[in-house]
Amino acid sequence: MMQENRLHQFAPELREVPANSPLEMVVQRWSRYCHLTSEDRAALCALRFTLRTFQRDEYMVREGDIAKECAVILRGFAYRQKIGGDGQRQILSFHIPGEFVDLQNTMLGVADHSVQCVNGCEAAIISRSALIQIADQYPRLRAAMWIDTLLEASIFREWLLNVGRRDARTRIAHLLCELAFRMTELNGTRDGPFRLPLTQEQLADATGLTAVHTNRTLQALRREGLIQLSSGSLAILDWERLREVGDFDELYLHRHI
Amino acid sequence: MMQENRLHQFAPELREVPANSPLEMVVQRWSRYCHLTSEDRAALCALRFTLRTFQRDEYMVREGDIAKECAVILRGFAYRQKIGGDGQRQILSFHIPGEFVDLQNTMLGVADHSVQCVNGCEAAIISRSALIQIADQYPRLRAAMWIDTLLEASIFREWLLNVGRRDARTRIAHLLCELAFRMTELNGTRDGPFRLPLTQEQLADATGLTAVHTNRTLQALRREGLIQLSSGSLAILDWERLREVGDFDELYLHRHI
DNA sequence: CGTTAATTTGAGACCATTCAATTTCGGTGG
DNA sequence: CCACCGAAATTGAATGGTCTCAAATTAACG
Numbered sequence: 001m002m003q004e005n006r007l008h009q010f011a012p013e014l015r016e017v018p019a020n021s022p023l024e025m026v027v028q029r030w031s032r033y034c035h036l037t038s039e040d041r042a043a044l045c046a047l048r049f050t051l052r053t054f055q056r057d058e059y060m061v062r063e064g065d066i067a068k069e070c071a072v073i074l075r076g077f078a079y080r081q082k083i084g085g086d087g088q089r090q091i092l093s094f095h096i097p098g099e100f101v102d103l104q105n106t107m108l109g110v111a112d113h114s115v116q117c118v119n120g121c122e123a124a125i126i127s128r129s130a131l132i133q134i135a136d137q138y139p140r141l142r143a144a145m146w147i148d149t150l151l152e153a154s155i156f157r158e159w160l161l162n163v164g165r166r167d168a169r170t171r172i173a174h175l176l177c178e179l180a181f182r183m184t185e186l187n188g189t190r191d192g193p194f195r196l197p198l199t200q201e202q203l204a205d206a207t208g209l210t211a212v213h214t215n216r217t218l219q220a221l222r223r224e225g226l227i228q229l230s231s232g233s234l235a236i237l238d239w240e241r242l243r244e245v246g247d248f249d250e251l252y253l254h255r256h257i
Numbered sequence: 258m259m260q261e262n263r264l265h266q267f268a269p270e271l272r273e274v275p276a277n278s279p280l281e282m283v284v285q286r287w288s289r290y291c292h293l294t295s296e297d298r299a300a301l302c303a304l305r306f307t308l309r310t311f312q313r314d315e316y317m318v319r320e321g322d323i324a325k326e327c328a329v330i331l332r333g334f335a336y337r338q339k340i341g342g343d344g345q346r347q348i349l350s351f352h353i354p355g356e357f358v359d360l361q362n363t364m365l366g367v368a369d370h371s372v373q374c375v376n377g378c379e380a381a382i383i384s385r386s387a388l389i390q391i392a393d394q395y396p397r398l399r400a401a402m403w404i405d406t407l408l409e410a411s412i413f414r415e416w417l418l419n420v421g422r423r424d425a426r427t428r429i430a431h432l433l434c435e436l437a438f439r440m441t442e443l444n445g446t447r448d449g450p451f452r453l454p455l456t457q458e459q460l461a462d463a464t465g466l467t468a469v470h471t472n473r474t475l476q477a478l479r480r481e482g483l484i485q486l487s488s489g490s491l492a493i494l495d496w497e498r499l500r501e502v503g504d505f506d507e508l509y510l511h512r513h514i
Numbered sequence: 515c516g517t518t519a520a521t522t523t524g525a526g527a528c529c530a531t532t533c534a535a536t537t538t539c540g541g542t543g544g
Numbered sequence: 545c546c547a548c549c550g551a552a553a554t555t556g557a558a559t560g561g562t563c564t565c566a567a568a569t570t571a572a573c574g
Contacts, residue, residue: 064508082414085504088422092414104407112411112509139393146403150361153406154369156413157339157349163421164465165345168530199552208421213530215554230553231539247342251321252369425562456520470562472522488571521570531560538553544546 021045025098049124054117076121091206173246197232278302282355306381311374333378348463430503454489
């Protein structure tokens with residue numbers, strides 16, 4: 001229900017890259033695969049935005065919404081989901097700080113799925129028109145946005161393989177590998193321990209399993225000394241074996257770009 | 258193995274919209290969700306391309322390829338697939354005439370999955386640089402391309418729900434609904450009969466099932482008078498019930514744009 | 515009309531689900 | 545600081561949807 005807990009307006013006083021703009025996170029991430037000039041950076045960081053805190057499971061976007069704004073996660077996690085006709089939930093992706101949560105819905109106009117917050121997160125809300133405007137004006141920012149949506153699509157494809165063709169053990173291991181890998185820079189470590197406040201039910205809905213079977217599968221992975229996962233914290237004890245078990249190959253994350 | 262059976266060069270003599278350029282198909286499709294000026298149309302149709310025929314199961318793009326060119330399907334079908342570590346195949350999407358087969362790989366640079374031809378298809382091969390050039394130059398064409406990739410991502414999401422959370426019967430019904438729906442304009446009919454030369458193994462790999470179980474499921478759908486599917490031809494005998502069974506809601510195809 | 519691919523059928527095994535009950539955990543108020 | 549609460553995690557047992565394996569039948573094609 002989108003209640004706003006904190007709400008500030010940030011004005012773009014500086015045309016120089018504001019070293020402490022929250023949008024710096026986006027600049028850093030994009031710099032990995034796009035060369036951005038200092039003008040690009042300045043334009044991005046100069047975007048007006050609203051800070052907003054979301055409660056656990058609060059909707060950030062709701063299926064059917066007309067997109068008017070777009071969020072960048074600053075703290076915490078978010079997830080996309082679709083609900084089937086019988087109420088079955090499938091989680092489509094997880095999002096970590098520094099990622100745009102809704103470029104696709106923003107560009108398509110009508111949300112075909114929902115986005116919710118995992119466990120209390122903070123986001124910068126940007127107006128759709130402002131975003132489209134800098135996309136029109138700055139080719140490199142536009143390219144970065146496009147690539148962002150393409151990378152997401154690539155992750156969807158890998159998840160399709162994961163859910164469609166791998167067994168429970170492999171699915172869970174793969175998901176954990178992906179999350180750890182994507183958060184490497186964020187956490188300063190790939191193997192953890194780091195915060196991952198997902199419930200087993202959420203892991204289940206992301207892998208197309210039941211919570212019960214996810215529980216048993218996690219126990220097996222723990223018993224074998226591959227991972228340590230409890231009270232919202234994950235550590236990968238044996239990356240190589242987990243990667244093997246999870247059939248994980250990071251090519252699809254396109255980090256080489 | 259990309260052997261070229263027919264090979265012609267088409268030169269862009271006319272700046273006017275060439276009424277019989279094969280790329281007209283793309284223009285028509287894009288016109289559904291982007292307003293294109295006659296200049297846009299002319300620029301697109303003036304693209305140089307090579308006609309190429311592909312054999313059944315021949316690779317159009319191979320995982321790991323560096324993208325140098327991009328194909329538009331003119332006749333026949335194509336599919337994307339990923340292969341898991343144990344050789345399991347997951348089909349990620351099907352592509353019909355008038356669709357770009359590889360915008361994502363083209364834009365990302367390195368193919369993270371393969372594209373193959375279903376059963377003898379013909380495609381217009383366009384160079385990557387030419388495509389990027391008109392994308393830079395014509396904002397509306399660029400927008401259309403972006404939307405194309407976003408629509409594909411939307412389909413991936415729906416498939417994720419399909420494969421992750423629905424039972425065999427629903428999965429198959431949903432897939433058939435989607436294909437019929439997407440080909441409506443192409444076939445002049447939604448309910449068919451129309452050509453759909455997919456093997457049951459391909460349907461299985463697209464829905465995360467085995468060929469055997471796909472067979473039994475198809476038989477059930479036939480027995481109930483919902484569909485007629487044989488020798489590469491599909492007819493939908495009761496759209497409303499099939500849609501119901503398949504939990505199909507076309508919102509995700511964004512035809513309302 | 516022969517050869518190969520695709521579809522169909524049967525029976526048994528198994529991975530994951532379902533349902534229900536129990537335990538643990540995190541947070542809250544007394 | 546402890547008692548309490550609801551949510552999350554865990555356990556057990558039975559069920560079932562889908563898979564596996566193998567063989568038979570049919571269709572496609574030169």
